[in-house]
Amino acid sequence: MNETLQVMQNHRSIRSYQDKAIPEELIQSVLTSVQHMPTSINGQQVSVIVVQDKAKKKAISEIAGGQPWIAQAPVFLVFVADFYKTNIGAQIEGNTQVIHESIEGTVVGVFDAGIAMGAAIVAAESLGLGIVPIGGIRANPKEMIKLLNLPLYTFPVAGLVMGFPADTSHLKPRLPLVTFVHRETYQTEHLTEQIKAYDETMKAYYAERGDDKQTTWSKQVSGTYKYVYFPKVYPSMKSQGFDNDK
């Protein structure tokens, strides 16, 4: 296994950070690398906002539902689906951009932002930095949009805390590989038993960590997904110009 695969297979989310700035050249290295990733039709419909201002990180930690690591770590990256720049291209050419009106535009912008964050995670961890992904910025998208001064046709999809780890955290087990990798066609046959086996794995994992959670993956995930826990995403996208075919 090479260095890059080792980095990936050691991925863990870090919830505790040293009080230590990240040198500017490291931040630049990570983001330069990320920008090399591909985007749909080379549209480059992604931007990253680098937040280092303490008051702003504090505000974001509250917007995201009280996540203290956002305030604690030195850098917070916001991955933005961005059809504002492509729309400038349209203006230069006298074209009218319509892609943001369709769910296809949302899919492209969000997927490319995901590719960028995947690369950022691997890049940061390869440099010894710790990270934790933050979906909670979608709890109150309008406040994020205002705080980051995001223009029309952009949407803040997710964030990434980045800093020097103050602890090592645990490697969290995954569902059996066979539920993730399917050959030729999607295989439903043994999924229920594989998920039940993973529920036991996770119960043991939490017990070993000393957590008193009598929880499982099925309990935890289905307990969240029985709600639309971020209901403001739809109206906020709409007011940013993402109509999602309405």
Next chain:
Amino acid sequence: MNETLQVMQNHRSIRSYQDKAIPEELIQSVLTSVQHMPTSINGQQVSVIVVQDKAKKKAISEIAGGQPWIAQAPVFLVFVADFYKTNIGAQIEGNTQVIHESIEGTVVGVFDAGIAMGAAIVAAESLGLGIVPIGGIRANPKEMIKLLNLPLYTFPVAGLVMGFPADTSHLKPRLPLVTFVHRETYQTEHLTEQIKAYDETMKAYYAERGDDKQTTWSKQVSGTYKYVYFPKVYPSMKSQGFDNDK
């Protein structure tokens, strides 16, 4: 710059592949690494379909609008946003999953599939494999869904061609870094002139490659984004159970 960042900064899409299988252990290494990437609430709402069957790759190359590299390369990966597995978790717990009814579910599934593909690209290229991302599978999602036997609450977001490169391809210039990385807030001020400068860079890039395209980034991208070029995404998502708040 370490090995991982070097891999990223050398990323290029490869359109020509050797007629040579990828050893099974390399495919496994890539996908094992990818599965370690984080997912929202550890929901693991991503699956990857590994397609190696020649007839199926041929069919996909046609579904995707005639992209011969899909048929030519030995492996095609399909990244699937997957709330079928989480729904099994809900069934185990007697909960009713609703997240797939909201755009929030779409954002989560698509973003996490993007993280996975970003990691797959870096993993594959770190092993000397070449890749090309394929959004064209969304041209005819229903045919892909049928071909891959995808169940309810899953959607094929994008594909990735993977094989041993038969040429080295070119490193495609990106927009100026300052249009990608914004500090503290989104900076609109100089975007138009930076995009115009990039248009000139791309014109020179195409000329150097011997392409007779008198095109620019603005022309190319806005020429595509003045249409909803994949209009079947919205109805296909709906028939897979993704209601997007309708």
